[in-house]
Amino acid sequence: MDFTRRRWIGTSLAAGASLPFVPSSLAGGSLRIATFHYDVTPPVGHPLCGGWITPAKSVADPLEAIGFVILGSGEPIVVCAVDWTGLLNEAHIQWRAALAEAAGTTPDRVAVQCVHQHDAPFVCLDSEALVAEQNAGLSLIDLGFFQECLARGKAAVKEALTQARPLTHVAAAEAAVERIAGNRRVEIGPDGRIGRMRGSSCKVPELIAMPEGLIDPKLKTVALYSGEEKVASCHYYACHPMSHYGRGEVSSDFAGLARKRMQEVEPGCAHLYFNGCGGNIGAGKYNDGSPEARVELTDRLHAAMAEASGKLAPKPLRAVEWRTHDLLPEVNPVFTEERELAQVRNPENLPANRIRPAMRVSWIRRVAAKTPIVLSALHLDEVSMLHLPAESFVEYQLRAQAVAPDRFVATAAYGDGGAWYVPVKEAYPQGGYEVSVANCAPSVDDALGVGIRELLIG
């Protein structure tokens, strides 16, 4: 238990003790909420971003898993945000299963969404086994550390449940974010193909000068209350969260740093940050990758979190509903298990060019085994928290909001990461980096659309 955690629990206990008990009205007064929080910082020497950038040399600021459990609406519901690059396939299933076991529920009632920082672990357990077989010193994850994180999650949830409080109110608000997000796919040639990518940081004047392109400019905040006390505050914004990375300095980066600043001011409320459908979105238009730029991006994201938080107007919570949809995408036909395995086994390849194919092999086998990606939505009256997979393109969250215009839809992507990039179907013929590493066939677009509609409007 680190200092932050001790202080947070201490403060929330003190705050809870001073508040009167306020029963939930129309929900029968039986709804309760518990928040949890645990450290998932990798040890020095641990692989970062799946083992193809510099491993952990130091820790600029710790990585955390933060979540909440809702009790009293069927079996418990768990939502958790993790400061990791991604949890793929079996790793994502095991993470959810661990939290489910501790909460006394089933894994389909657990949403786990990564924030996608890059100086952070990127985990696929099947890929780890595949690259370990090569005896080439390749690794994505220390399996002991991964198990330790699952154990910490279980302990944190069990401890949290002893402090569950009535869940009585909900609020939602949004604020425009200034000068962070830009579409990465803005240079399109006369042949309709994507040219150079404007990534998370950018120093190419022509790319910087191009318009932001299609983004979702709004940060959305959904807050849950126990009486007058704000217990959990969830912030959503669609953008790759990297200011700079690759030097071995573990960090929750600007998204995590902005969240931590909110947390510091409100120690009794759990602040969660969710990356929306930021697959084709990065900060490159406004970020030169310098240390100063990390501070500026943090300031701007924090300003939007504070502005949205200032607009929150809690209303009594009447109904909580959890919905799921099993997504079974098709494999992108450009990838075959045989060819990808040959890349994994090729000692001439750089580590990244053996590990990434291992991830594709794991995906192909997972699809063959018909293990679905579980999409979910948590409905709190007219507010919906939507949980989508992997590196979904921003179009999906814009469509989700359009599908349910009467609802406040806050979308978190980067759930099960096995699919890697999830472009919309129009993007495939355009090519570009994201399409070249999209593990699903273009049919994923329609399949995801069906899932989103079912989750939001039934």
Ligand SMILES: [Zn+2]
């Ligand atoms: Zn990414």
